[in-house]
Amino acid sequence: MTSKAKKPMAKHVVLSAEGISITWDDGHSSIYPHRYLRLRCQCAECVGEWPRYSTIDESRIGVDVQALDHMQVGNYAIQFLWSDFHSTGLYPFEVLRKQCPCPECRGETFGVRKSS
Numbered sequence: 837m838t839s840k841a842k843k844p845m846a847k848h849v850v851l852s853a854e855g856i857s858i859t860w861d862d863g864h865s866s867i868y869p870h871r872y873l874r875l876r877c878q879c880a881e882c883v884g885e886w887p888r889y890s891t892i893d894e895s896r897i898g899v900d901v902q903a904l905d906h907m908q909v910g911n912y913a914i915q916f917l918w919s920d921f922h923s924t925g926l927y928p929f930e931v932l933r934k935q936c937p938c939p940e941c942r943g944e945t946f947g948v949r950k951s952s
């Protein structure tokens with residue numbers, strides 16, 4: 837297993853009313869609904885620390901939560917400032933790319949390549 841898959845890099849991040857759109861260095865672009873990513877925050881405040889690691893409590897997250905700002909962290913992650921004043925979660929590029937909600941990526945995740 838020496839083949840290195842190239843790690844995804846986010847080239848461009850745009851926050852809009854519709855969602856958070858990320859353009860990747862391989863040309864792919866992803867649009868994440870704001871709340872979709874907020875619910876995927878993996879920080880200790882949201883999901884607890886090992887060994888009490890749990891999933892995020894969705895009822896705590898408002899339906900209209902939005903990312904107000906974003907910041908790139910090193911060469912590997914993005915940090916968002918959310919409208920509920922939460923900002924401690926890091927979203928590594930690889931995780932973000934895996935969470936891409938587009939049909940193409942969802943298909944690949946489940947090992948089903950659609951033939952066109």
Ligand SMILES: [Zn+2]
Pocket residue numbers: 877878879880881882883922924925
């Ligand atoms: Zn969090």
Ligand SMILES: [Zn+2]
Pocket residue numbers: 864865866936937938939940941942
């Ligand atoms: Zn995708």
